[in-house]
Amino acid sequence: MKSFLNTIRCEEKPRSVSRQVVDTFGILLLGIALGTFSKFLDFRQGELPSVLMAIDRVLDVHNFLGRFAIWVLIAICISIYSSSSIRAAINVFVFFVGMVTSYYLYSKFVAGFFPRSYAMIWFGFTAISPLLAFICWYAKGKSKLSFVLSAMIIAVLFNMTFVYGMIYFEMRSVLELIVFICGLVVLKRNTIKGSMIMTAIGIILAIVLNLLVPFQFG
Numbered sequence: 001m002k003s004f005l006n007t008i009r010c011e012e013k014p015r016s017v018s019r020q021v022v023d024t025f026g027i028l029l030l031g032i033a034l035g036t037f038s039k040f041l042d043f044r045q046g047e048l049p050s051v052l053m054a055i056d057r058v059l060d061v062h063n064f065l066g067r068f069a070i071w072v073l074i075a076i077c078i079s080i081y082s083s084s085s086i087r088a089a090i091n092v093f094v095f096f097v098g099m100v101t102s103y104y105l106y107s108k109f110v111a112g113f114f115p116r117s118y119a120m121i122w123f124g125f126t127a128i129s130p131l132l133a134f135i136c137w138y139a140k141g142k143s144k145l146s147f148v149l150s151a152m153i154i155a156v157l158f159n160m161t162f163v164y165g166m167i168y169f170e171m172r173s174v175l176e177l178i179v180f181i182c183g184l185v186v187l188k189r190n191t192i193k194g195s196m197i198m199t200a201i202g203i204i205l206a207i208v209l210n211l212l213v214p215f216q217f218g
Helices: 001-008 017-043 050-059 061-065 069-080 085-111 114-138 143-159 174-186 192-212
Strands: 162-164 167-173
Touching: 001 174, 017 061, 061 069, 061 174, 069 114, 069 143, 069 174, 085 162, 114 143, 114 174, 143 162, 143 174, 143 192, 167 174
Parallel strands: none
Antiparallel strands: 162 167
């Protein structure tokens, strides 16, 4: 296992223990804030200022926040910019614990309902998020395996952004498209050519993944 990780080794960013604790606590607060805001936007649409209501009506923000793409992008950013793979696992787990807990506490005690089946999906996703974050941290390395990891992440984001088949192709929303572009920026390689090859491989992997696992995590 150690020799395998050495082949995709990234440069760890040394930080003091106190700084790491502060960073993780900040990520927890971010998760709580975003989870609460997401449910508030979903539940209190009629009470929003007119400008925000117009934006939500055009971009469908509250439904966008209820899908996976934006949360996966945030998790990718937290993972990649963490100081180590272990910290990536801890930070992403803490983020999802804060986000999911605040979302469903608001749903239960403020909105007055608890969608159990949907909540179980998010609880399961939270449970496996440390492993995914641990792996994701290595995507910014310079090895071939890191390159493949980046392409695989792009594939997942692609399938969260676009709906397609033999005779149709469309994007879910402008916001998902922005998420996909941000993912490309975050995962970009050292050269334009490398980034283009990564994106092309990612799209090919997305098509293969769509054939093998037709269930959409939109």
